Amino acid sequence: METRASMGRLFNPRGVAVVGASANPGKIGYRVVENMVKAGFTGEIYPINPKGGEILGRKVYAKLADVEGAVDVAVLAVPAEHVLGAVGDCAAKDVGHLVVVTSGFSEIGNIALEKELVALAKKHGMRVLGPNIFGIYSATSRLDATFGPGGILPGHVAIVTQSGALGIAMIGKTAAESLGLSALISVGNKSDIDEADLLEYLADDPETRVVLLYVEGVKNGERLVKTLREVTQRKHVVVIKSGRSARGAMAAASHTGSLAGADDVFDDIMRQCGVLRAESVQEAFNWVRFLSTAPLPSGEDAVIVTNGGGIGVLATDACEKYGVRLYDNQPVLATAFADVMPEFGSSKNPVDLTGQATGDDYARSLDAVLARSDMHAAIALYCETALFDTTQFADLLRSVYRRYAEVKPIVFALFGGERIETMIRELRSEGVPVFGDVYEAISVLGSLYRSWRRLTEGNEEAETPPEMDIASIRQVLARAGAQGRKFLLAHEAAEVAAALGLRMPRSILARDLDAAIRAAETIGYPVVMKVVSKDIVHKSDAGGVALDLEDRDEVVDAYQAILRSCLRYKPDAVIEGVEVVEMVRAGVETIVGARQDPSFGPVAMFGLGGIYVEVMKDVSFRAAPVTGRVAREMIGSIRAYPLLLGVRGESRKDIGAAADVVMRLGRLIAECREITDIEVNPLVVYDYGEGVKAVDVRILFRGTQGGDAA
Numbered sequence: 001m002e003t004r005a006s007m008g009r010l011f012n013p014r015g016v017a018v019v020g021a022s023a024n025p026g027k028i029g030y031r032v033v034e035n036m037v038k039a040g041f042t043g044e045i046y047p048i049n050p051k052g053g054e055i056l057g058r059k060v061y062a063k064l065a066d067v068e069g070a071v072d073v074a075v076l077a078v079p080a081e082h083v084l085g086a087v088g089d090c091a092a093k094d095v096g097h098l099v100v101v102t103s104g105f106s107e108i109g110n111i112a113l114e115k116e117l118v119a120l121a122k123k124h125g126m127r128v129l130g131p132n133i134f135g136i137y138s139a140t141s142r143l144d145a146t147f148g149p150g151g152i153l154p155g156h157v158a159i160v161t162q163s164g165a166l167g168i169a170m171i172g173k174t175a176a177e178s179l180g181l182s183a184l185i186s187v188g189n190k191s192d193i194d195e196a197d198l199l200e201y202l203a204d205d206p207e208t209r210v211v212l213l214y215v216e217g218v219k220n221g222e223r224l225v226k227t228l229r230e231v232t233q234r235k236h237v238v239v240i241k242s243g244r245s246a247r248g249a250m251a252a253a254s255h256t257g258s259l260a261g262a263d264d265v266f267d268d269i270m271r272q273c274g275v276l277r278a279e280s281v282q283e284a285f286n287w288v289r290f291l292s293t294a295p296l297p298s299g300e301d302a303v304i305v306t307n308g309g310g311i312g313v314l315a316t317d318a319c320e321k322y323g324v325r326l327y328d329n330q331p332v333l334a335t336a337f338a339d340v341m342p343e344f345g346s347s348k349n350p351v352d353l354t355g356q357a358t359g360d361d362y363a364r365s366l367d368a369v370l371a372r373s374d375m376h377a378a379i380a381l382y383c384e385t386a387l388f389d390t391t392q393f394a395d396l397l398r399s400v401y402r403r404y405a406e407v408k409p410i411v412f413a414l415f416g417g418e419r420i421e422t423m424i425r426e427l428r429s430e431g432v433p434v435f436g437d438v439y440e441a442i443s444v445l446g447s448l449y450r451s452w453r454r455l456t457e458g459n460e461e462a463e464t465p466p467e468m469d470i471a472s473i474r475q476v477l478a479r480a481g482a483q484g485r486k487f488l489l490a491h492e493a494a495e496v497a498a499a500l501g502l503r504m505p506r507s508i509l510a511r512d513l514d515a516a517i518r519a520a521e522t523i524g525y526p527v528v529m530k531v532v533s534k535d536i537v538h539k540s541d542a543g544g545v546a547l548d549l550e551d552r553d554e555v556v557d558a559y560q561a562i563l564r565s566c567l568r569y570k571p572d573a574v575i576e577g578v579e580v581v582e583m584v585r586a587g588v589e590t591i592v593g594a595r596q597d598p599s600f601g602p603v604a605m606f607g608l609g610g611i612y613v614e615v616m617k618d619v620s621f622r623a624a625p626v627t628g629r630v631a632r633e634m635i636g637s638i639r640a641y642p643l644l645l646g647v648r649g650e651s652r653k654d655i656g657a658a659a660d661v662v663m664r665l666g667r668l669i670a671e672c673r674e675i676t677d678i679e680v681n682p683l684v685v686y687d688y689g690e691g692v693k694a695v696d697v698r699i700l701f702r703g704t705q706g707g708d709a710a
């Protein structure tokens with residue numbers, strides 16, 4: 001594939017030029033050369049500076065044109081005003097990738113210069129990383145073309161970061177935590193190369209087992225979603241996104257000049273893509289470290305081995321929180337741990353060896369888990385007791401870990417004083433997954449399980465999309481657009497709903513009383529009656545609406561009352577008649593929507609509807625179109641889901657019919673990009689088998705004049 005081949009050139013270049021290399025150790029252009037030399041880059045290093053001379057024993061070329069060898073990558077570390085000139089030189093030298101460290105582009109509002117940079121590069125077939133970045137590290141070619149602190153350890157975690165400062169800090173942290181990296185890429189302003197380009201490369205990179213993304217704002221979200229969905233079927237992907245709080249979102253927006261997408265949408269879509277979202281950098285580090293070394297489990301059932309009951313209970317709670325399932329075949333547990341269990345211990349899971357357990361009891365219990373093919377992971381908990389010699393215990397944990405390392409996931413949580421703390425630090429630096437907190441330990445195991453489920457779930461089956469008459473919908477939009485409108489009137493929305501295959505309440509326009517009675521009888525009682533008059537906008541205020549009309553007499557009375565009060569309200573109103581509408585039976589009120597999200601493109605939404613929607617904000621989002629499985633998952637993920645399952649003796653609701661509406665709206669928004677928002681509120685969901693009813697449908701679209709959505 002084109003991008004992958006050229007991305008290979010970025011990560012494994014034959015030669016790298018540093019334009020703006022400096023002999024002054026205080027300058028960025030010096031640091032980049034220094035890091036490249038120290039890291040032992042396998043290709044050629046070409047420092048470029050008009051002054052010539054030498055830097056760290058390397059010949060400095062006065063200009064790029066003087067270099068004879070191939071230059072696949074040029075790191076630009078010259079002030080912004082010199083960047084375009086340098087790009088011209090790079091084009092002449094057939095450079096493949098520009099790593100533009102320089103700041104002073106879109107992040108400070110200098111959008112035109114950034115556009116010029118990208119246009120010039122593209123014209124000559126070059127790709128741009130940055131600008132406004134600290135550089136790139138690639139373990140395969142031992143390339144450290146960054147101005148970071150150096151000392152990056154090679155390993156299996158690739159970090160892609162939008163924040164420069166945090167990325168540089170991460171270099172130090174990875175070194176301190178002995179976490180090895182396969183790559184580290186600063187994407188900065190993402191003027192050209194973005195996360196999706198890099199993920200495509202990293203997905204095929206044999207050294208990379210886990211990708212950690214630090215994201216502030218999403219620019220081309222639709223492509224990112226598509227790429228992430230593919231990559232998470234092959235590799236673990238963890239994301240940290242800033243801007244979770246409203247204040248954080250504002251700070252992020254002004255930071256790299258990109259808009260942070262609405263956090264709820266981001267959260268849900270990452271889940272849909274199988275990406276693990278960490279709350280903090282520390283949590284993300286814990287996860288990626290574990291994910292990069294732990295073997296994949298062969299099943300869901302984990303066993304807790306502990307020497308303390310209380311800590312075992314804590315661990316059980318943590319397992320529930322992080323979605324780790326516990327093995328619960330009691331007879332098997334009793335036999336498996338019979339040899340090691342003291343009389344007053346418990347072989348229920350958590351397996352409680354009690355405070356008198358010896359190191360040997362511990363090791364034998366964990367070996368019992370290792371030996372059984374139906375026990376898939378181990379959680380070893382330990383509270384410091386006088387019976388343990390910590391030095392010996394550390395060795396014991398090392399050897400248990402070695403036995404598990406390639407076979408089953410295992411995590412340790414240890415509690416105790418200074419000696420235990422020291423032991424944790426030591427073991428961690430050796431890569432043993434030891435934590436001082438049960439929740440941290442189980443959170444990492446949970447991350448592995450979540451990612452593993454994604455890795456093993458396979459592709460969503462292709463489904464035949466729901467049938468709908470998109471051509472007719474476009475005609476309705478065109479007619480409304482021709483009138484200069486960017487929204488549909490009620491009868492137009494009803495036409496769209498019909499073409500979409502939605503069931504709306506039946507409605508008949510009646511021009512006189514006889515027609516109203518006939519309409520009510522055709523629809524069936526009870527009915528609602530509403531005045532139809534272009535002179536009366538607020539029908540209820542004018543007394544123009546009558547609800548719950550049970551029979552012929554009530555229709556007659558209501559008809560006359562509506563006419564009387566409307567004429568009293570506006571004596572010169574021209575009344576065209578009344579609309580007789582089916583009275584919608586009560587059910588669970590939900591909301592289904594779809595919109596063009598500024599970050600992610602077409603997005604579908606499902607939630608608890610009616611008057612609660614604003615208060616409860618109990619909604620879920622997914623990138624559209626959505627399959628039936630995803631639509632049902634959206635419905636299942638709202639807090640009010642039990643209402644649809646049927647509570648307090650009520651029967652189960654028609655979840656399948658609601659999912660069908662979500663799919664229809666999702667398909668419409670993905671196919672008709674001119675529709676910016678469509679919302680069915682409420683969508684009343686009836687008992688299983690009785691379907692749903694779309695009571696009100698609203699649609700906004702881009703006008704024909706090419707303007708934005710209203």
Ligand code: COA
Pocket residue numbers: 019020021022023024027028029048049050051076077078079080082085086101102103104132133134163164165186
């Ligand atoms: N080709 C080669 N070298 C050139 C050049 C050109 N066209 N134009 C200038 N140079 C040389 C300069 O002479 C200088 O070398 P010297 O030290 O021998 O005099 C060197 O390149 C650097 O130029 P200088 O003007 O000294 O700039 P600087 O080093 O102070 O700053 C940047 C350059 C790129 C570091 C600075 O503009 C910048 O953007 N800093 C912010 C970087 C950043 O934070 N990025 C984001 C991180 S997350």
